[in-house]
Amino acid sequence: MAAISLADWLRSASDDTLTELLRARRDLATPPPADSAVLATRAGTAGSIARACENLDTATLSVLEALVVAGADTEPVGRDTLSELLGTDPGPALDRLRGLALAWGDDDALQVAPGARETFGPFPAGLGSPAPALAKTDLAAALAEIGEDERALLGKLSAGPPIGRTRDAATDVPLELAANPVQRLLARGLLLRRDDQTVELPRELGLALRGGVIHPPGTLREPDLPTNPHQQSTVDEAAAGEAMEFLRHLESVLRAWSQQPSPVLKSGGLGVREVRRLAKELDIDEPRVTLLAELAAGAGLVAASDDPNAEWVPTTLTDSWLSSPPAVRWMTIAQAWLDLPRLPGLAGQRDAKDKTLVPLSEELRRPQAPTLRRRVLDTLAELPSGAGIKSVDELVALLAWRAPRRGGRLRDDIVRWTMAEASALGVVALGALTSAAGALLDDDPHLAASAMADAMPQPVDQVLVQADLTVVAPGPLEAELATEITAVADVESAGHATVYRVTEDSVRRALDTGRTADDLHDLFRTHSATPVPQSLTYLIDDVARRHGRLRGGAAASFLRCDDEVLIAEVLRTAAARDYELRKIAPTVLVSPYPLAELLDALRSAGFTPAAEGPDGRILDLRPSGRRIPARGRPARRTVPQPGPISPEQVAAVLAHIRAGDRAATTRRGTTVRLPAGGGADTSATMALLARATREQREVWIGFVDSHGTASQRVVTPVRVGGGILESAENERYPLHRITSAALVED
Structure with a gap:
């Protein structure tokens, strides 16, 4: 076997081969290697090999692991040996390893860098250390002589790792005196003693128990991903229903935090009790609350206030988001999820200190999350249109193999x-992946919003009013109608059909906003597909008759009423004493407290007052909710690592390496040396460079770059002056960085 070093193999590789290597292993090009020897050293480090292995599938990793098991890091290994360990020919996987410089050499002399062994740990493929004493042993015959308990122990160790802890390894015991499986196996030489409490299964025996191969043959094939066929339109419509439900829940969270913001924990994040409170209020589970909170913050709709007692408060972006069409709202949230550098699924788990991880905390940050998230969706995008996976576990197995x-x-x-x-x-x-999600993956948010809008049910302008005072919306309501219905009724259940309920409180709430009884009658008469029941008409009229008889204004606040008996009744209540009400006229009371607080107290006492503005019209004093300035969202970053190397960068690095190789193998004459940056006489160097310029001869130079890295180059000087050497290769070298120079000999 003719061994060759990695540096020599890279030096002899074609430009196309090195170009593909630099593109696939981006870390090898930064900073540019001085020559092939530096490139080889960098490619052989354990860290660089580990990074390259992250992109390898199971089959390719198995080939590299088999080379390590065969000892290719110490001496060349033939392809036949590799095939024997794998139980099949390595095929394209070996070519890929060569292309990545993880393996090199001809088929009869394959090698890997020593760093590969560090990457796979002390037991590559789960096999133990070799035992030369077993090389000439008939292992099949030896295994035939052992008992079932010994075979079970060996079977467990052969699956890996090959070591076990036991107290039975302390002393040597003859076979005839051995009292347990460990002692008998040690006596037979089928186990190795590492120390008094540790035994190890020899590699030869581990391979024999595995049938002579390092991995079961089935593991080298990519697992199938069974799918169910669907119409793409069916997939999109089903997704649209889920999207609308998610948007409804997010709106509820934003409105809840507008009225009652949740406190920020001292350590950051959203407390467990707050998560449970929101889950109970919204009638959803805690993981969904976590996802809603994370995406609200990720989309910039929610942020922590700057108060001493910080709270999670909606930002000014919330109002514009709430007023946007549903498809646009979905696109904003879906894009935020796709780019979210966090893992909401970690919430509820415990860290190394047994502390519960909470939503919106720094512990959930994972910069790799967007890349890993897109990887899952890209796999679904590979499937035919409308094809959906049968099981998530099968998708997990496929991506784990890849x-x-x-x-x-x-x-x-x-x-x-x-x-x-x-x-x-x-x-x-x-x-299956939806059409809208496919557009998002292609970075086309406008097309994504359009696709989701097409899939969502068309808004309706009719409701079904029933005798039990429920209002059924058979689909999403038009925006204006939805606002009106929400003002006069409470959501009782949601889904594809939303059920609202009209109550005395909800009617009063609508009247508080300035709507009149006639407005409410007209609303239901115009938009109800069924006859308006008398019970609803009576309810509206009854509340309206009592509503606003007692009116308030700011004095700090005042109350007025034409009914002096009602005024007297108010003065007899505890609220009158608590809010220091006093009569300033037979029909007017005043209070030093804010009007909103006064009216709330009177309502609690059973009255139905209304707020009055300067012009006598009814005012809606309900708070619209807190808002804080929106924070700038970080720039989108779907891939945390540096981007792919450009063709221009590859060409420059390749030229740098080739120039270094040429300098290392060039014959040169007498060398003039000068300490870089020193104050020594430079006349000899200048004279040599001037001569080379006149005679158009090549010069070998050694220099130190701005990073302090020493390297060599062969250049053809065209001009020397101003402290700079200019070469025919359009490169410039500061003279103070040149450490040595010599004319190139033919």
């Missing part, structure tokens, strides 16, 4: 969280 080293310990959980969140948002439905 990149087993990406995502860390949360790798599989992230896939499950992504699918659950995507389904809740309407990005995925029936296991």
